[in-house]
Amino acid sequence: MSSPITVTTKPPETTAKRKVGKLAFHEAMWGYIFILPVVLGLGLFYMAPSAASLFLSFTSWDGLTAPQFIGLDNFANLMKDDKFTGSMLNTMLYTIGTVPLSVALATVLAVLLNQKIKGMVFYRTFYFIPVITMPIAVGMVWKWLYNSEFGLINHVLGVMNLPQPNWLFDEKFALFSIVLVSVWSSIGYNAVILLSGLQGISGSYYEAASLDGAGTLYKFFRITLPLLTPSLFFVLVMSFINSFQVFDLIFIMMDQQTTMLESTRTVVYSIWEDGFKYFNMGYASAQAFILFVVILIITMVQMYIQKRWVHYQ
Amino acid sequence: MTTSTQAEKARRLAVHILLAVGALLMIMPFLWMISTSFKSFADSMSVPPKWLPVEWHPDNYLRVIQTIDFGTYYLNTVIVTVGRTGGQLILCSLAAYAFASLRFPFKNAIFLALLAVLMVPSQVVMIPSFVIMREFNWLDTFYVLIVPGIFSAFGTFLLRQFFMTLPKDLEEAAKIDGCSYFRIYWNIYLPLSKAALVSLAIFTILASWNDLLWPLIMTSSEEMRVLSIGISSFQGQHSTDYPLLMAGALMATLPIIILFIFLQRYFIEGIAMNGIKG
Numbered sequence: 001m002s003s004p005i006t007v008t009t010k011p012p013e014t015t016a017k018r019k020v021g022k023l024a025f026h027e028a029m030w031g032y033i034f035i036l037p038v039v040l041g042l043g044l045f046y047m048a049p050s051a052a053s054l055f056l057s058f059t060s061w062d063g064l065t066a067p068q069f070i071g072l073d074n075f076a077n078l079m080k081d082d083k084f085t086g087s088m089l090n091t092m093l094y095t096i097g098t099v100p101l102s103v104a105l106a107t108v109l110a111v112l113l114n115q116k117i118k119g120m121v122f123y124r125t126f127y128f129i130p131v132i133t134m135p136i137a138v139g140m141v142w143k144w145l146y147n148s149e150f151g152l153i154n155h156v157l158g159v160m161n162l163p164q165p166n167w168l169f170d171e172k173f174a175l176f177s178i179v180l181v182s183v184w185s186s187i188g189y190n191a192v193i194l195l196s197g198l199q200g201i202s203g204s205y206y207e208a209a210s211l212d213g214a215g216t217l218y219k220f221f222r223i224t225l226p227l228l229t230p231s232l233f234f235v236l237v238m239s240f241i242n243s244f245q246v247f248d249l250i251f252i253m254m255d256q257q258t259t260m261l262e263s264t265r266t267v268v269y270s271i272w273e274d275g276f277k278y279f280n281m282g283y284a285s286a287q288a289f290i291l292f293v294v295i296l297i298i299t300m301v302q303m304y305i306q307k308r309w310v311h312y313q
Numbered sequence: 314m315t316t317s318t319q320a321e322k323a324r325r326l327a328v329h330i331l332l333a334v335g336a337l338l339m340i341m342p343f344l345w346m347i348s349t350s351f352k353s354f355a356d357s358m359s360v361p362p363k364w365l366p367v368e369w370h371p372d373n374y375l376r377v378i379q380t381i382d383f384g385t386y387y388l389n390t391v392i393v394t395v396g397r398t399g400g401q402l403i404l405c406s407l408a409a410y411a412f413a414s415l416r417f418p419f420k421n422a423i424f425l426a427l428l429a430v431l432m433v434p435s436q437v438v439m440i441p442s443f444v445i446m447r448e449f450n451w452l453d454t455f456y457v458l459i460v461p462g463i464f465s466a467f468g469t470f471l472l473r474q475f476f477m478t479l480p481k482d483l484e485e486a487a488k489i490d491g492c493s494y495f496r497i498y499w500n501i502y503l504p505l506s507k508a509a510l511v512s513l514a515i516f517t518i519l520a521s522w523n524d525l526l527w528p529l530i531m532t533s534s535e536e537m538r539v540l541s542i543g544i545s546s547f548q549g550q551h552s553t554d555y556p557l558l559m560a561g562a563l564m565a566t567l568p569i570i571i572l573f574i575f576l577q578r579y580f581i582e583g584i585a586m587n588g589i590k591g
Contacts, residue, residue, distance in 0.1 A: 024416065027415050027416055027417065027494070028415070028416065028417035028418065029417075030411070030415060030494040030495075031411040031415035031416070031417035031420070032411075032417060034407045034408055034410060034411035034415070034494075034498075035407075035408040035411045035412065035423065037404045037407070037408070037464070038404050038405065038407075038408040038427065038464055038465075038466075038469055039408075039423065039427065041404070041460075041461070041463065041464030042427055042430050042464045042465075042466060044445075045442070045445070045460075045461035045464060046430040046433075046438070046461075046464070046466075047426075047429075047430060048441070048445060049438040049441035049442040049445060050430070050433045050438055050441075052438075052441035052444075053433065053437040053438055053441055056437075056441075063440070109335070112328060112331065112332060113332075114580075115328065117325055117328060117329070119329075121574060121577065122336075123332045123333075123336055124577050124580075125570065125573060125574055125577075126336035126339050126340050127335070127336060127339050128573055129339055129340050129343045129570075130339050130342070130343075131519065132519060132566055132569050132570065132573075133342050133343045133346065133566075134346060134558075134559070134562040134566070136548070136553075136558065136562075137342045137343070137345055137346040137349070137559065137562070138342045140342070140345065140349075140362075140555075141341055141342040141345045142342070144361075144362050147361075149361075150360075150361035184338070184339075187339075188339065192512055192515065192516075193471070193512055195508075195512075195580050196475070196508040196509050196511065196512040196580060197474075197475065197478070197509075199508035199509075199580060200475060200478045200479070200508070200509075227478070230474045230475070230477050230478050231474060231475070231478075233474065234470060234471060234474040237428075237470075238431075238467070238470070241428075241431050241432055244432075245432075245434050247434070247436070268434045268436060271434055271436055271437060272436055275436060275437065276436070281437075281440065284436070284437060285437050288433060288434050288436070288437040291432075291434065292429075292432050292433050295432040296429060296432055299425070299428060299432070300425065303421075303425065312477045312478065313477065313478055313479060313480055313481055
């Protein structure tokens with residue numbers, strides 16, 4: 001680096017800078033090469049159709065004839081549409097009910113499933129079963145559990161002389177009932193991701209803590225949890241993104257009823273109604289665009305505050 | 314010493330009881346699927362529902378195979394799943410390495426743009442996607458079933474988070490030795506990330522195996538049909554043949570369960586990597 005010749009011909013800082021500059025260019029070039037396939041593929045197959053949908057949100061389109069450009073009319077109408085604002089509120093309530101509970105339970109479960117005890121293969125498989133169970137079967141069993149006449153839940157409540165609500169048909173309880181099913185079905189999914197995150201934690205931390213006489217709780221809060229934060233961050237961000245787009249669960253649990261309850265209509269359910277039941281694709285696309293902006297803001301906020309709590313190496 | 318082993322035994326018993334009660338809650342709908350698959354049609358409609366079949370019908374499974382072209386659907390599903398999963402593991406890990414470890418301008422902005430893909434409801438992109446695939450002349454081919462599925466923002470994000478927890482000192486040492494970025498990715502990052510790669514594989518396999526809407530819209534001929542479509546054909550507009558539906562679904566799900574049991578041993582092996590760190 002500091003050979004006498006370079007010192008006499010040029011100031012040493014400039015050469016060093018140039019070398020760093022060349023290395024940085026090299027690094028950046030390889031960075032772009034490595035992300036290129038994913039960027040191109042997502043751009044072509046996902047961003048392009050999304051952009052088309054954004055364009056449709058400024059039109060009136062029945063899906064058959066040519067779209068009519070109507071400017072911001074769809075958005076203006078949405079602001080006055082109680083059905084839409086109500087569905088946005090329901091979606092937020094659903095997310096607040098589901099995400100924290102599911103992630104907290106999944107964290108505890110992942111730690112339990114990470115122990116070396118007999119039969120762990122079976123436990124892990126059992127907890128993953130909801131993820132692979134056919135949604136129709138999930139819906140059938142839960143509807144039966146919730147049934148007001150012969151359901152197991154109300155039977156137990158009846159024995160205990162407690163009130164027996166009509167869970168899925170009562171505006172007050174329907175969304176709460178769906179949140180419970182959602183938490184049930186997402187715990188295993190999140191636990192598998194967190195379980196793989198736990199594998200990255202070195203056993204030497206625990207050994208050192210044990211030598212210092214640290215207890216189980218201390219190890220969990222001072223070692224496991226901080227080192228699991230990168231995986232937790234992923235699970236949280238994805239849970240928010242997915243919860244805001246909940247559709248399948250609403251469809252399975254509610255759709256066979258004659259009328260959709262006001263308290264369980266989510267934004268994507270409303271998008272589906274407007275787009276595929278009433279063939280108003282422009283109006284549906286406008287709702288999707290607003291939802292997209294809401295999710296994007298929430299994700300950006302999470303990205304911003306991760307510096308405060310996520311520990312990377 | 315004896316008290317501490319006794320305390321350890323008690324703790325283990327508590328963990329077992331806790332896990333077993335939870336597990337029972339988790340597998341109830343699955344047990345229901347198994348029971349329904351052996352019921353007669355009338356039996357499956359009874360109100361209130363019964364946990365066990367009144368008369369057992371193992372022939373439901375035979376009827377599923379006779380009703381739909383199970384062999385073709387299976388083969389197609391396996392081809393699509395292998396293609397998507399293999400592609401995702403390679404492309405996502407490559408991009409994830411760059412996002413986790415390399416420095417380049419606009420890195421965070423590009424990353425957020427990729428995540429934005431996950432925030433658009435699939436319901437509104439289906440029609441534009443169909444138009445694009447038709448322009449490509451890919452409709453009703455393996456291309457439409459596989460190629461769009463090998464690019465994943467979810468997979469890139471998942472692996473990036475895991476890569477960011479890996480110790481940096483190994484990488485620094487490799488750089489000083491003059492290793493190329495690709496060799497660092499291939500020889501250091503990938504071998505240390507088996508647990509994360511396996512969990513991505515599980516989710517990709519599952520998503521591809523169960524994907525219904527995309528193949529339903531993008532394919533039309535009998536030869537291109539996949540399992541999920543075949544099984545959903547038992548679900549009628551007005552009445553659903555639940556016993557056949559559940560029997561078909563169970564036959565389709567079985568390989569996934571077996572695969573999960575096999576793959577999860579990597580959730581233990583991952584711990585071995587920590588030896589390298591010291």
